[in-house]
Amino acid sequence: MMRIPKLIDRMDFSLMSPDEIRRVSVTKIITADTYDEDGYPIERGLMDSRLGVIDPGLRCRTCGARSGSCPGHFGHIELARPVVHVGYADTIHNCLRATCRKCGRISLPEPKLDDYRERIREMMAAGRKWWGVAHEVIRSASSVGKCPHCGEEKVKLKFEKPTAFVEGKNRLSPSDIRERLERITNDDALLLGINPKIARPEWTVLTALPVPPVTVRPSITLESGVRSEDDLTHKLVDIIRINQRLSENIGTGAPHLIVEDLWELLQYHVTTYFDNGVSGVPPARHRSGRILRTLAQRLRGKEGRFRGNLSGKRVDFSARTVISPDPNISINEIGVPEHIAKTLTIPVRVTEHNLEEVRNLIRRGPDIYPGANCMTSPDGKRYDLRYADREDLAKTVEPGFVVERHLTDGDILLFNRQPSLHRMSIMAHLAKILPGRTFRLNLSVCPPYNADFDGDEMNVHVPQSEEAQAEARILMGVQEQIISPRFGGPIIGGIQDHITGAYLLTRKGTRLTREQAQQLLAAVGLFVALPKPAVREGGAGYWTGKQIFSMLLPKGLNLTFKAKICENCTRCKKEECPIDAYVVIRDGQLIHGVIDARSYKALERCEVLDRIVKDYGTTIAREFLDRTTKLSIAAAVMLGFTTGIDDEDIPPEAKERIEEVLEEAGARVNKLIEVYNAGELEPLPGRSLRETLEMRIMGVLAESRDRAGGIAEKYLGLDNHAVIMARTGARGSMLNLTQMAACVGQQSVRGERLSRGYKGRALPHFKPGELGAEARGFVESNYKDGLKPLEFFFHAMGGREGLVDTAVRTAQSGYMQRRLINALQDLRVEYDNTVRDGRGAVVQFMYGEDGVDPARSDNGKAVNVEKIIERTIGG
Amino acid sequence: MGNTSKEFDIRLHVLVPKHEVLPKEEAREVLERYKVAPHQLPLIKSTDPAAKAIGAKHGDIIKITRNSPTAGKAIAYRYVIER
Numbered sequence: 001m002m003r004i005p006k007l008i009d010r011m012d013f014s015l016m017s018p019d020e021i022r023r024v025s026v027t028k029i030i031t032a033d034t035y036d037e038d039g040y041p042i043e044r045g046l047m048d049s050r051l052g053v054i055d056p057g058l059r060c061r062t063c064g065a066r067s068g069s070c071p072g073h074f075g076h077i078e079l080a081r082p083v084v085h086v087g088y089a090d091t092i093h094n095c096l097r098a099t100c101r102k103c104g105r106i107s108l109p110e111p112k113l114d115d116y117r118e119r120i121r122e123m124m125a126a127g128r129k130w131w132g133v134a135h136e137v138i139r140s141a142s143s144v145g146k147c148p149h150c151g152e153e154k155v156k157l158k159f160e161k162p163t164a165f166v167e168g169k170n171r172l173s174p175s176d177i178r179e180r181l182e183r184i185t186n187d188d189a190l191l192l193g194i195n196p197k198i199a200r201p202e203w204t205v206l207t208a209l210p211v212p213p214v215t216v217r218p219s220i221t222l223e224s225g226v227r228s229e230d231d232l233t234h235k236l237v238d239i240i241r242i243n244q245r246l247s248e249n250i251g252t253g254a255p256h257l258i259v260e261d262l263w264e265l266l267q268y269h270v271t272t273y274f275d276n277g278v279s280g281v282p283p284a285r286h287r288s289g290r291i292l293r294t295l296a297q298r299l300r301g302k303e304g305r306f307r308g309n310l311s312g313k314r315v316d317f318s319a320r321t322v323i324s325p326d327p328n329i330s331i332n333e334i335g336v337p338e339h340i341a342k343t344l345t346i347p348v349r350v351t352e353h354n355l356e357e358v359r360n361l362i363r364r365g366p367d368i369y370p371g372a373n374c375m376t377s378p379d380g381k382r383y384d385l386r387y388a389d390r391e392d393l394a395k396t397v398e399p400g401f402v403v404e405r406h407l408t409d410g411d412i413l414l415f416n417r418q419p420s421l422h423r424m425s426i427m428a429h430l431a432k433i434l435p436g437r438t439f440r441l442n443l444s445v446c447p448p449y450n451a452d453f454d455g456d457e458m459n460v461h462v463p464q465s466e467e468a469q470a471e472a473r474i475l476m477g478v479q480e481q482i483i484s485p486r487f488g489g490p491i492i493g494g495i496q497d498h499i500t501g502a503y504l505l506t507r508k509g510t511r512l513t514r515e516q517a518q519q520l521l522a523a524v525g526l527f528v529a530l531p532k533p534a535v536r537e538g539g540a541g542y543w544t545g546k547q548i549f550s551m552l553l554p555k556g557l558n559l560t561f562k563a564k565i566c567e568n569c570t571r572c573k574k575e576e577c578p579i580d581a582y583v584v585i586r587d588g589q590l591i592h593g594v595i596d597a598r599s600y601k602a603l604e605r606c607e608v609l610d611r612i613v614k615d616y617g618t619t620i621a622r623e624f625l626d627r628t629t630k631l632s633i634a635a636a637v638m639l640g641f642t643t644g645i646d647d648e649d650i651p652p653e654a655k656e657r658i659e660e661v662l663e664e665a666g667a668r669v670n671k672l673i674e675v676y677n678a679g680e681l682e683p684l685p686g687r688s689l690r691e692t693l694e695m696r697i698m699g700v701l702a703e704s705r706d707r708a709g710g711i712a713e714k715y716l717g718l719d720n721h722a723v724i725m726a727r728t729g730a731r732g733s734m735l736n737l738t739q740m741a742a743c744v745g746q747q748s749v750r751g752e753r754l755s756r757g758y759k760g761r762a763l764p765h766f767k768p769g770e771l772g773a774e775a776r777g778f779v780e781s782n783y784k785d786g787l788k789p790l791e792f793f794f795h796a797m798g799g800r801e802g803l804v805d806t807a808v809r810t811a812q813s814g815y816m817q818r819r820l821i822n823a824l825q826d827l828r829v830e831y832d833n834t835v836r837d838g839r840g841a842v843v844q845f846m847y848g849e850d851g852v853d854p855a856r857s858d859n860g861k862a863v864n865v866e867k868i869i870e871r872t873i874g875g
Numbered sequence: 876m877g878n879t880s881k882e883f884d885i886r887l888h889v890l891v892p893k894h895e896v897l898p899k900e901e902a903r904e905v906l907e908r909y910k911v912a913p914h915q916l917p918l919i920k921s922t923d924p925a926a927k928a929i930g931a932k933h934g935d936i937i938k939i940t941r942n943s944p945t946a947g948k949a950i951a952y953r954y955v956i957e958r
Contacts, residue, residue, distance in 0.1 A: 119957075126914040834909060841915040842952075850946035860945065 014198035021208045025076035026050045026062050029211050032240040052213040072213025080247035082174040083267045084163040088204035093159045095201050098138045100147035104183025107144040134193030162278045178205040231292040235273040242266045317462040326440035330626050332478050334429035335440025341433045344462050345404035361405050362394040374404040412469045414461040417449040424448035428476035447602040448491050479622040485855035490609050493602035499730035501632025502595040504639045505545035508580045517543045523634035524627045546590040552627045553588040554616050561607045564598040564729040597729025647722035648741040648784045650715045658708045662780045665704030669773045705745035709738030744779035747798030892941030894925045902936040919953040933957045
């Protein structure tokens with residue numbers, strides 16, 4: 001173990017006093033030049049070799065270390081005249097306006113100050129910030145007209161951004177400012193928000209300027225041999241030049257005006273040295289006209305030190321490529337291209353048990369797939385297997401070596417898709433090395449990553465240490481994330497075809513021959529004997545789909561629920577349900593009902609999957625899911641499933657009836673308008689007449705659309721494939737279908753009928769103020785027959801709102817999420833079930849008030865009493 | 876304490892949960908139970924209408940009993956600070 005040379009006990013962020021600047025300085029910088037003709041750094045120049053080394057081979061004159069290990073050392077510039085530090089201009093302003101210009105005390109009576117002091121002392125003791133109090137002090141003190149301590153009248157002080165202060169008509173020089181700040185007592189400084197133990201107000205006006213080490217502003221040598229200096233160095237050159245001229249002019253007793261001008265110029269250079277983006281100051285530019293990147297610019301913004309380098313670090317052992325689906329691998333697995341597997345490595349420590357194995361890996365080297373790229377001997381020497389005699393190295397390997405071997409099947413990997421909005425955006429998968437160039441993933445893990453295959457790319461990270469691998473396996477494994485902590489239900493489950501396939505298989509009337517049944521089981525990879533056939537006919541046995549599906553259900557599973565296709569009849573016929581929507585599972589046998597979205601679709605109330613995860617554990621749930629999805633796909637393929645626009649065909653008589661309904665609705669709308677125009681419309685409570693009319697019209701039109709849809713639905717039964725998808729919850733909705741088959745309906749923006757565009761009308765084809773159905777965006781056509789031209793434009797207007805909404809919503813919710821994460825990142829649940837922040841302060845006294853983890857609860861409850869009773873008594 | 880008879884007593888409002896000042900003994904027990912300093916508890920100003928209504932003063936600990944959708948009843952404690 002490394003010895004810890006020093007322990008950090010406490011950190012303070014404070015100002016540097018001029019004395020401290022001089023104390024840490026290794027040299028005073030007096031010349032603006034950097035290198036002499038021979039290319040050596042000039043003594044007491046900006047590249048003085050005591051400031052650290054950047055050229056390889058040289059030694060630092062301060063610490064003796066070489067470049068790379070020498071951290072660099074500060075120098076300093078003695079400023080001929082003090083200048084204001086831009087970053088503290090606000091602080092200076094506060095100090096000046098809150099204190100008396102003569103005696104330097106805060107312009108508040110002593111008892112009041114004592115009162116404030118007491119409050120601050122209390123807050124300090126509690127470890128809280130007292131800035132709020134300081135602001136109060138400043139606010140009240142700056143409005144006082146006469147100093148209560150010496151009686152001096154206050155003169156109006158104006159802060160001319162960014163660094164100038166004007167009192168009455170006189171402009172205060174930085175020297176004047178510094179003098180005043182010096183007069184503030186330590187006790188008063190505390191009240192102004194400055195802790196005198198670590199900083200004094202006058203230190204905000206600089207008399208000495210620290211010169212950062214050369215390691216902070218390295219010069220680069222171009223191929224032509226020309227040296228190019230860092231922006232900071234350029235800026236420091238400017239400062240030194242002006243500083244020199246200023247001190248010369250002062251020395252020779254130059255006219256006041258010239259000194260003032262130079263002083264102001266020095267202030268400008270020091271200001272832009274700190275921050276080259278201050279408003280009101282023209283930014284300092286490079287000779288080429290490029291704006292210089294000075295201190296504040298290095299820290300600020302997306303690519304600044306904080307967001308770019310500290311919060312956003314780059315990592316090794318990661319890979320990124322396009323994703324594509326693979327229904328044949330487990331949800332736990334991820335297909336990794338061989339090329340990537342040969343680049344990403346895992347360190348293995350050689351022991352006598354794996355010696356032979358490792359030797360083989362070394363012999364195979366970096367190019368033949370399960371091989372190794374590198375090895376390290378116990379004394380830390382590294383061997384690159386690309387260039388070495390591998391046969392030789394394989395012989396020298398012995399226990400204690402570390403070999404970096406290729407990724408192989410079963411290695412644990414972290415898989416991630418941006419934006420990482422919730423914890424399921426990074427999950428641990430087991431590697432499966434496959435040919436090809438894309439990452440392969442099981443379709444059931446698309447919902448947690450929110451992934452599709454229209455060109456999405458994803459990242460992989462390889463945990464290196466045994467500890468990290470174990471942690472990933474136990475905590476981050478895909479199967480551990482089936483239940484989302486967001487709503488306590490499965491976020492990983494069947495999607496789309498999985499649902500349709502299961503429905504086709506389990507619905508009434510599905511009859512399978514022995515061959516078919518066995519083929520389905522083979523697709524699942526289940527090689528067990530078939531149960532007794534449900535039907536015997538002509539000497540041959542036939543199996544129902546329910547029987548086959550039951551073979552995947554764990555023994556002892558008991559469930560009763562209503563399927564997604566349930567029509568919510570007023571009186572449920574239960575087992576006698578005509579559409580088989582009443583699902584009964586007894587001891588792992590599907591006795592009644594069909595399997596659809598309600599049973600195992602991701603992001604829904606999936607009764608079966610949910611129950612299996614919670615009662616049988618994640619491994620069995622994973623197996624169930626892997627198998628069910630394969631079975632469903634195989635069933636859909638075997639039984640045949642397709643959809644096309646003729647699925648939305650409805651007979652001519654239905655079309656006629658729909659037309660009638662719409663015509664009648666149009667007439668009713670016109671009638672309403674007539675009544676309105678006649679002034680006979682009864683207003684609804686709290687609404688104006690216009691609003692009432694709009695609401696009535698919208699009501700009539702919405703109802704007519706529903707009725708038109710209802711007519712179409714009568715002809716769209718469960719033998720229709722599009723309907724199967726909609727009703728089982730696989731994809732699409734009945735609304736989508738009726739919009740295609742019957743009537744699209746009212747288009748709207750912000751919940752109102754379309755009215756904007758032209759004066760008093762939405763399109764120029766109508767009369768201004770026309771209120772009829774078609775003038776305000778009612779689309780009576782359906783998608784299948786096509787929209788009329790005017791309807792098409794109305795539809796585009798309504799559709800636009802949806803697009804804008806999604807764009808705005810993502811931007812807003814992204815920012816909100818950022819703020820929330822910043823605020824909540826340190827919160828955690830302690831062992832006493834309290835939620836505490838980073839300081840150990842209590843946020844909740846009991847997590848969620850009931851201490852229940854939603855991912856492990858049963859519909860939000862810690863225990864489901866009914867289930868337990870049913871299991872013990874009813875079993 | 877804080878309210879005269881004619882004023883509306885906010886404690887009667889449905890949305891105001893039950894606030895009560897803990898006796899010193901119980902307050903110490905709470906701090907002991909959660910192993911916290913008073914300032915590590917959630918804070919409440921002594922000028923807070925609910926705190927004023929029960930006459931809580933700086934340094935007191937208030938016990939708040941509210942209805943919870945998850946747990947039925949939930950108890951929270953707050954440390955009273957000035958202003």
